[in-house]
Amino acid sequence: MEKDRFLNEIETFISNEKLIDKRKLYISALSGGADSVALLLSLKELGVNIEAAHCNFKLRDDESDRDEQFCIELCKKNGIKIHIIHFDTIEYAKLHKISIEMAARDLRYNYFEQLRHDIGAEGICIGHHREDSVETLLLNLIRGTGINGLTGIAPKNGYILRPMLSVSRKDIENFLNRQQQNFVTDSTNLVDDATRNKIRLNLMPIIRSINPSADKDIANTALRLREAEKIFNESLKASEKEIVTTNSKHITSINKQKLFNTASPEYTLFYILKNFNFTPSTIEEIHNRLRFAQCGKTYLSKSHRLLIDRESIIIEPQTNFSECNRTYKIPETGVYKLNDKITLRLEIKKYKDKKDISILPNIATIDADKVVFPLILRTPQQGDWFTPFGMKGKKSVSDFLTDKKLTLFEKERQPLIEDANGNIIWLIGLRTDNRYRIKEDTKKLLYISHEDSQN
Known part of the structure; x- marks a missing residue:
């Protein structure tokens, strides 16, 4: 030359x-x-x-x-x-x-x-x-x-x-x-x-x-x-767009049925999960569990955690769990800025009639005289139970959340509030405890508002 x-x-x-x-x-x-x-x-x-x-x-x-x-x-x-x-x-x-x-x-x-x-x-x-x-x-x-x-x-x-x-x-x-x-x-x-x-x-x-x-x-x-790879990657991108969704909390969901409808489920899964720092051997194990319809297994990468759920694969940053798995003490009524996303407001008002009872999922209205401060905001623990509003018998929190079809990750993140007696008074956004319900002889209401900017 x-x-x-x-x-x-x-x-x-x-x-x-x-x-x-x-x-x-x-x-x-x-x-x-x-x-x-x-x-x-x-x-x-x-x-x-x-x-x-x-x-x-x-x-x-x-x-x-x-x-x-x-x-x-x-x-x-x-x-x-x-x-x-x-x-x-x-x-x-x-x-x-x-x-x-x-x-x-x-x-x-x-x-x-x-x-x-x-x-x-x-x-x-x-x-x-x-x-x-x-x-x-x-x-x-x-x-x-x-x-x-x-x-x-x-x-x-x-x-x-x-x-x-x-x-x-x-x-x-x-x-x-x-x-x-x-x-x-x-x-x-x-x-x-x-x-x-x-x-x-x-x-x-x-x-x-x-x-x-x-x-x-x-x-x-x-x-x-390299030229073939360009075509290959375009196809994978199209498949990813079809089967993957990500919400405002950076939680990613892979539709299992749509994944298995792709030309190569295993390679499509590898293409998606490598971006979340999962190793090839871990991705292979995940794929094998999917083939045999095994659910409930979780996996960790250096940055994310993954759950094989019933109809989807759930991936979320590990920081999501660490941020929500904190305990906050609420000594009295007032406004509490718990972090840059969550604000808790507590206010006591005189009860007049049923119109005072909130029907919004992020606001609980309970009998103020039955609540003992300080309150604790936390996530579920093993052995937790409460009496769901409208029921007489007690029910484990885990079973209640399962009945609501929450994923394992959602159950771990579910916030709840308990009072100083250790009684759970509200599974936030889902159900209050029946023992704290408003009755005809209720005199004061405790309004608890849970505001999450990511929802």
């Missing part, structure tokens, strides 16, 4: 993928290796407005300082501004209990994003090439993946741009040779230890012995899969 063909290939790829607007500023990640050097020089030759960014991870003693000095001199020679940062990568890895490789990646991309904000850059260009994308595909395949993992490295991921995915490592080296441009070599890339290096140094030579053009052919397959 001749010099102009190399640059034309990159320029065509940039145009096809709509990666760069030459009127704006971009960061070019520069390690000093062949890929990043070729990226820097190519973008410069193509007239892209760039500034370089180099990270010194302090992992290879003199080599790290050598690389830094090389990058400084390269940018000075080409009239390109360079930004340099030093990291204590080992200490960061220990602090966050992650691998050195993951620590370096986190530090690198976090710095690039901060720098992008600081200098007003439009994007961050990274020197990944065709073989990198092929290695990623194979790595995902070995670990197990869906269609997304078989598309290789994406040309654009947020502000991260990869203009060289259409060229090979050999193309890059030939370009640098024609430019008479040297580069530095990271000795760790030649050591057969990390999984990716095993693929690069051991597996790929075997694959190329079977098909010398395997890199290009696999990359073209990934490209076709």
